[in-house]
Amino acid sequence: MGRIGDVRAGVLVVDGHTSFRTFARRLLVAEGFDVVGEAANGASALSAAGALRSDVVLLDVQLPDVDGFRVALELASHEPPPAVVLVSSRARSDYGSRVDASRAVGFLTKADLNGAALARVLNLPCAG
């Protein structure tokens, strides 16, 4: 799990809350992902995604500075574009059709986050 081809997927965690970033990083690392960086807002997320060339961006929808959907749109123009997975403490239905309309590959509620769920959203072979 956590591998794209032969390479471990590099994940960037973007969220305004330190506690979420810390636990998400520890959980994902424990489950075989390679967390390459953290960002606390949209602006630093965009520059970190460019610099780290991360494969996956775990992106909170409600960032302190900009709307997560706009960050997702910007990230889609990166070359190569990272796979964006939106996360929120709200439910997917709270955002109506905005998740479907976005360029993100999937959506996870924060409490449901773990390696398996992320792998499923990313269509990675699940090693359990």
Place this chain on the structure above:
Amino acid sequence: MRRLTGAVVAAAGLAAGAGACVALVWGGYTTPPDLVGPTLALALAVGWSFVGVGVLAWLRRPDSWTGPLMVLLGLAWFARFVVAVATPAGFVAGVLVGSVYLSVLVHLVVTFPTGRLASRAERVVVVAAYLLSAPLDLAFLLLGASRGIADGPPPNGLVITTSTTAFSFDPDPVDLVVQTVILAVFVAVLVLTLRRWRRAGAAQRRVLGPGVWGGVVVIATIMMQRTVFLLVLPATARIVFTWAAQVVLVVWPVVLLAGVLRSRLDRSAVGAMMTEIGTGLAPLQDVLARTLRDPSVLLAYWLADRQVCVDAHGVPLAVGGDGRALAYLERDGVRLAVLEYDAALADEPELVRAVAAGASLAVENERLQAEIRAQLREVQASRARIVEAADAARRRVERDLHDGAQQRLVAVALALKLARRQLSRAAPEEVAALLDQAGGELSSALDELRELARGIYPVLLSDAGLGPALDALAARSPVPATVVAAPARRLPGPVEQTAYFVVSEALANAAKHARAGEVRVAVSDEGGLLVVEVADDGVGGADASGSGLRGLADRVAAAAGTLEINSPAGVGTRLRACLRSAGDRVTPGPEQGQPGDGTARPGEL
């Protein structure tokens, strides 16, 4: 002016006219016989019309100087004829008063219709006009010997005739200068008049119209006559213009008479107004505008309890201003409305008074409607603000939940997942640390939820009443706060909630904006009135129209209370809310009424 005085003045005018005739016919100079008749007819027409109309205007408008000025003009006109008495004294007197009537004419036109000098420019022109008559003629008399006219025949002007001497272009330079100055004064009169006309409103133009335009025609004719003299045109042309100048002098007072009589017609319009008000078909303001013939008339209803004027739709407005006059509509000494009108109508105070008195009989009904509309607008506005405030509060609760407790619970969920995964793989200490972290996040989440719930509704208020709830509120206040007085008994729920809300908002403001060091809270409950006072020692200068205090005022108004905010800069802020503590409801005190019987339960937020 009393009627007797009027009769005396009129008699003096008649005598002056008779004297002028006597002087011209038997004064001692020879006059062409065929010219005596027309000259006397015109002279008497001009003089008597000014005196006659002047006396009438004086009687009708004792507060205006126009009447006396017209009488003076007529008398000055006749006084010129003293020059026809063939003695040196007659000649001197005649020369001195010969052109005084023109100065009075300038005075009259410039100051019409009040007869009062209103500006510096008007004063300059009128003073110049007087200096150009008797004083200048006196100077000429003193120099007269050198000009060779001291023993001459009566100068032209009384009898209009072709000069017997051959016409020659040889004007004296002094004459030219004097005539130029006189022309300049006349031009200034025209300029002043035009300026006044351009600035005048409809009502003012109606008052100014006949007097001012008639005056302009007179002045313009005299100017042409003078210009003709200045340009030294043939003598035949001079005769035409001199006759014309005298004919328009007769017409002008007659025009003014029409204006004086018109006001009398306006009075009968008050009767028509009362009939129209009785039908109640047209808005009162329109009826008043029509009666006063001033389309700019504004009727503002006075709302004593709010200390504002509103229009018929209840919209607050400011009355008064430049060129506007006010009349108060009162009934039994109570002010009901304010009538704002063109200041030009102030020349017809009796008319305005009559209209105001008539309208005050009908105004009460419209004022009540305006008051109700004003209240309705205020209620609609405050209702919208209250809904908006409730929405904003709900948004704030959602955001607080999302950013606070929800994030902590997310962290707990992730920590537990991680702990479960590490259970078999990591050291027990590491798992224990994870569980501790989860526990810490959980208790923080509980704290935040508790705080949030208290913000939504203080349960202590419904359980224990205002006193304990305020004590708890003061204890949690970031700025040290003391509750120095609070009612011991329970009050109706809405009253307790409103009082609590006032103190809570005031404490929040003291912490957020006032930079206060201390806040004192005092709630007194006397004679069915609950007075909530919160005073801080902060920077003051609170904005009562800001959304926070506005919302507080709405909240207090919804409980039929009043809110006063006294916040001088540098002195601190004192907030005082008065609420009816008895209200229409039964007050469930601790010994009567049961908790939870519904009468005093708090409603929704």
